[in-house]
Amino acid sequence: MARIPEPAPDATGVLVQVAGSGLNRLDVFVRQGLTGPGVRTPRSLPHVMGAEGAGEVLEVGPQADTDLRPGDRVMVFSGLGCGHCRYCRRGQSSRCAQYAILGEDVWGVQREHIWLHPQSLLRVPDHLSLIEAAAVPTAYTTAWSMVQTAGRLRLGERVLVVGASGGVAVAAIQIAARAGAEVLATTRGGAKAGRIAALPGVQDVIDSSDPGWHLEVLRATGGEGVDLIIEAVGAPTWRDSIQSLATGGRMLLCGATGGDNPNISIREIYQSHRQIIGAPLGGWSDFTEVVRFLELSQERPLIHQVLPMEQVADAHEIMEDARHVGKVVISIC
Ligand SMILES: [Zn+2]
Numbered sequence: 655m656a657r658i659p660e661p662a663p664d665a666t667g668v669l670v671q672v673a674g675s676g677l678n679r680l681d682v683f684v685r686q687g688l689t690g691p692g693v694r695t696p697r698s699l700p701h702v703m704g705a706e707g708a709g710e711v712l713e714v715g716p717q718a719d720t721d722l723r724p725g726d727r728v729m730v731f732s733g734l735g736c737g738h739c740r741y742c743r744r745g746q747s748s749r750c751a752q753y754a755i756l757g758e759d760v761w762g763v764q765r766e767h768i769w770l771h772p773q774s775l776l777r778v779p780d781h782l783s784l785i786e787a788a789a790v791p792t793a794y795t796t797a798w799s800m801v802q803t804a805g806r807l808r809l810g811e812r813v814l815v816v817g818a819s820g821g822v823a824v825a826a827i828q829i830a831a832r833a834g835a836e837v838l839a840t841t842r843g844g845a846k847a848g849r850i851a852a853l854p855g856v857q858d859v860i861d862s863s864d865p866g867w868h869l870e871v872l873r874a875t876g877g878e879g880v881d882l883i884i885e886a887v888g889a890p891t892w893r894d895s896i897q898s899l900a901t902g903g904r905m906l907l908c909g910a911t912g913g914d915n916p917n918i919s920i921r922e923i924y925q926s927h928r929q930i931i932g933a934p935l936g937g938w939s940d941f942t943e944v945v946r947f948l949e950l951s952q953e954r955p956l957i958h959q960v961l962p963m964e965q966v967a968d969a970h971e972i973m974e975d976a977r978h979v980g981k982v983v984i985s986i987c
Pocket of ligand 1: 737738739741742750
């Protein structure tokens with residue numbers, strides 16, 4: 655870590671004192687320098703990490719187009735779009751040709767002070783602390799996009815969340831359970847299974863350590879399989895995930911943390927009318943919808959651990975070893 659200068663004032667921006675920043679698997683990939691299709695790398699070094707966060711408004715630029723005032727509590731949205739293309743105007747910023755992610759493509763929020771455009775900021779619901787709010791923008795927006803916007807979950811459907819310990823997975827469980835779905839989850843080994851089974855709405859936790867676990871899903875669903883799958887694991891779980899889908903079921907993807915080249919049977923997909931749908935980080939409209947959902951339901955993000963900035967390396971290790979259930983958050987100011 656090194657000290658960086660205070661950011662230059664931006665007349666059209668808002669100065670935020672960052673209280674905390676949630677970690678995401680993407681942060682680990684950026685630090686590792688992973689390359690390949692769909693992997694984001696910093697455009698230059700040195701680099702400031704952090705895709706999401708929350709804090710307090712310190713100053714509002716004289717030409718900023720906003721009703722935010724100093725002292726307001728705000729969340730920082732991860733995605734940056736051009737603001738005027740047809741996707742940005744629909745709130746689908748993650749489809750913008752100039753799409754960038756804070757802390758991945760450009761300097762992020764893991765620092766004390768940051769000037770941001772007001773379009774990246776949303777007020778924090780009253781029931782959330784700033785540390786809880788710091789865990790919302792990336793994971794909850796992605797989960798909302800997967801379950802609701804792209805997944806089109808209907809009342810009474812069965813949902814399977816694969817590798818159910820990360821931030822997106824836990825958020826998807828909360829959203830699906832509140833939406834009236836029957837929720838099943840998979841995890842590797844028994845250590846985390848108890849904590850996942852204790853989440854409200856989870857009906858069954860299946861051990862996905864060894865291939866063939868889709869038979870457990872079929873057993874748990876009376877042979878029918880599930881209607882919707884939330885997948886971020888990738889190659890190690892794809893085959894069993896697809897075989898866990900009911901006829902006409904949808905598998906939603908937001909990541910491939912375990913590998914990018916799965917062993918699949920094409921016939922197992924089309925002959926059972928199954929769909930595979932890509933749903934990376936959602937847009938601004940998903941963000942505002944999921945924050946409204948948190949407000950109305952009074953749900954809170956599940957925080958696994960809060961670590962100070964000095965222990966950011968330990969936080970990355972927790973993510974890398976997948977020891978967490980829920981979000982790991984870095985506290986900053
Ligand atoms: Zn755009």
